[in-house]
Amino acid sequence: MVRLFFHIREGNRMSKDPEGAEFENVEAARMEAVRSARELLSQRVLNGEEIDGQVFELTGDDGTVMATVRFRDVLRLHER
Template sequence: MPRFYFNVVSDTGMIVDPEGSELATVEDARREAVQDARALMSQAVLSGKDISARKIYICDELGTLLLIVPFADTIRTAD
């Protein structure tokens, strides 16, 4: 199975994922990134912080950028 890395990018820098996760497809990696972004944002909100401008860069084992998941895009708006 391929290994995907989830690097969190903000306006001040990047937090590099040194371990990555083995997942079957890029779509599985995107779903994991969405869950990670939501978890990080919920923790930040409890601390009174807004980190919705951050992004997760999904990279492969060679460091090639495969997909960008903006935190703000993971929030569903209420009807």
């Protein structure tokens, strides 16, 4: 199990995930980030907000970035 934090970066701004969550591995966390980004994007589209430029940075307890998920890329990804 690995504990990762889903911080959202938008340019120079960062919204930090204060709690994090445990996942079986980094790939499982990345797939959850894809699902979460899709949910956030759907709300932004409905609200007429910008949908480009946000990135999930999945970090460990020590702040090391383990994976990134660009929101615009989740529109093209296919889950298996």
